[in-house]
Amino acid sequence: LGSYRLASTGGAKIGKKFETMDQIKAYLSEPVWSVHEYLGTNVEENTLRLPPVELVKKLLRLSGLPLEGVDIEAIQMQLAKQLSFVNRLHNIPVEDRTSVEGYDARLMPRQTTKLNYRMLLDAVKHQKQDADIGEVSGSWTATGLAAESKNGYFVVREGLLKNRK
Amino acid sequence: MPLKRSLKQPLQRLSDLQSKYNIFTSINTAANKEQTNKPLTNYVASIKDNIVTKDLPTTCASHMLENFKSPYDATVVKLLKQAGVHILGKTNLDEFGMGSGGIHSIRGAVINPLYPHEQRMIMGGSSSGAAASVVCDLVDFALGTDTGGSVRLPACYGSILGFKPSYGRLSRFGVIAYAQSLDTVGILTKKIDVLRKVFQVLDKYDAKDPTSLNDELRGLIEKNMKAKKSLKIGIVKEFNHESLPNEFHQLYPSFLEKLVNLGHEIYPVSIPSVKNSLPIYYTLSPAEAASNLSRYDGIRYGYRDSKLDIKDGVLFAPTRFKFGREVKNRIILGNYNLCSDAFKNNFIKAEKLRVNLIDEFDRIFKFPNVLTDSKGNPEGLDILLVPTSSKLPETIKKFQEEESKSPANSYINDVFTVPMSLAGLPTLSMPLKEKTPIGVQIVGQYGDDSTVLDFVESIS
């Protein structure tokens, strides 16, 4: 079943206009692919490759999450399932237009207006502080929302600094 | 016309619906100021609780922001207030917008009001409370957010309209980020004319949002617009898949027949890259989320552990431990994707495949894309039709069971909605039948929101 294989990209195509409702119904009644099969969400747990414990611990540290009192095995399994899904990306070929740059993935103009010297000087001259978003010095009390503060400072209770990793 | 009765909502009815369906995270008890001569005077709205408001708390349905009150209003909230809208309350959601069931909230799951509440059916997420507030006629419209389908899926499950405009059209300033390269503000309502009016009020450039579509490009889009009576409509082959519910197959052909009778032309179309959408989305969005959620450390605002700021040598772990399970799962996956080893294989690859997807959409639409400089395909289509959901709402219990088997089971709910999020396309989910949780999405080219709205208006 060729259509279950990874999609080749680049082949966006419009077909011939439907002339009758029967044509449309026939088109709709042929299922093209199975999302579970395609994304490997129906694989058995025992066939998954678990990420190593050390990696999970590293990720917890990077995530600012505690290492103690957590079910590492459950996280391994969870991550393995997520990865079996997202790692499908590895086998999909990227269509080679002149050069596909990741930069173009964002939903902003691929060719932004170029900043020229006049625009630059203009922007420098017309800077304005907005009190509505706290930009005017002293227009709000930054520590007012904090659970703990001292003499206008935010407070971090570091415990013993030497325990830091 | 606004719902007159919702203005003086009998408090009893509101609290009754709230206790049944768990719609709001906070309710505005202040009376509505009578205003005149504003574009949305007498309209009542709800705001999803990941959009900041000065007058009501903003919690993201998370322990991390329990009791947090923002010192400013999001731009979209400001615009609504200026237009005379009365804000009834903030609505429940999946924590930080992460989920498709509307069940991951510290306030508990939202129950779908289309069904008797004893059945405890899911509303769909993450704008679950937003949809429920509209379904119950408590508001004229609701603001939600849509990153990968979060407005459209609950709108479908509530049998109402859910519109995700083109990315960058509505300001995100004050919208708490989940994944900024995809986040959009969306509108849920029962009536297309209400949707249109609200959209007009919010559809403005905002200098505070660096991704806001600028006036120059808005002008260019305007210039490209052409009013047309008969549309070329595409049905995407890759969205034809086996798991669509029978009820959809029953309703869809007569909907299409109606369109043919109205003089529209229907075409088959193939966009192979849409099949890659879910792995692309679940690579990029958790990575951005992991990054965005690293500011929640308890130091400057929000929840903070009462004793410690460091544990096991990990700074802020005692506080960040309070993120919900689904959020933690996505943070861990996101950090995996960002780690130097995986970055190239996963993140960069996903970005490139996203470019491929955008380019493929460009090839089949007639309307030009002002972001990519695509001139538009002269033989191309005006809109696409895509089912909104591959499933009907299920019970909360069943949804939880499926999700605990594998996170991917709930990720799959996004299969029909995510491709348009990746390309930033204006997409409106509309019910195929009244009070029935089956919807179809009307999809336009980037920037061509008005064709989508015109079309829906013309068939309503």
Add this chain to the structure above:
Amino acid sequence: QVQSTVFKPEYALKCGLEIHTQLNTGNKLFSQSTNSATPLADVPNHHTSFYDVALPGTQPVFNLEAILFAMKLSLSLNSQVNMVSQFDRKHYFYGDQPQGYQVTQHYRPFARGGKVNLSRELDGIDESSKDISIAQLQIEQDTGKSHYTDTGKDVVTLVDLNRSNVPLIELVTNPDFSDIKQVKAFIKKYQNLVRHLHISSGDLETGAMRVDVNLSINEFARVELKNLPNTSSIINAIKYEYQRQVELISRGETDSLLEPETRGWTGSSTVKLRSKETTIDYRYMPDPELPYINLAPDIISGVAASMPELPDDIMRMLMQK
């Protein structure tokens, strides 16, 4: 001991610098809150916008004045300005890092290349002329400031975010320095340059300029020296570290020199801060909302024409007269 350090040719020193320079733009980098020129006199957290404190829902808006300043510096160093550059996020948790990441330029920095010429004539180095080449220049945001207080029982840090989001330029040189005189001369010259261009006070004492040192001997692994508050600590730290490594090498105890590490300066010695295994993975990610910096060619000629004559040119002209 430090004073008597002798640099021996059989233990070749290779050294590079990373210099963070605060730009004295009127406002901060991604908000318009005041970039205070008198940080010591300020009330803590007084110059902080909602963005600077990383409140939920806030977004960065780039202050283009930083481009003007970065351009002046790049041109005076003969660096190649990238016509398209971008901002990236560098992630790590710290009390004075409110977003949990710093916005910097990693994948496409503002400028690359360029050099600073040192000479016997103008800078008093031993060689008649020596070029220190520049690897890259990037625009980034500063962190807040932490004040440690030790109550005896536990350590509490007081955090002031007035400095959070102040624009910085990070300049990275190649490891071209081979002795202390060159390092000293470079720092002086660079300080003089930023003052001359009016882009920074260049003061090490106030932290407006901060210098980290990368150092290696005879192709052993690179050691990074941090927390060097003034020129004398920079010089003394290099001397101490050189001496320490020479002793290890001469005793054949080179195991600890095979992996890169980061060391701090206590005022009298260098101490290990972290080694490679515990090195943070910064998870650089392209910022998903800041637009790329896209420059028109005329910006280079425009800024170049507005620049004052450079200090070296003035000196040479005076000396020729």
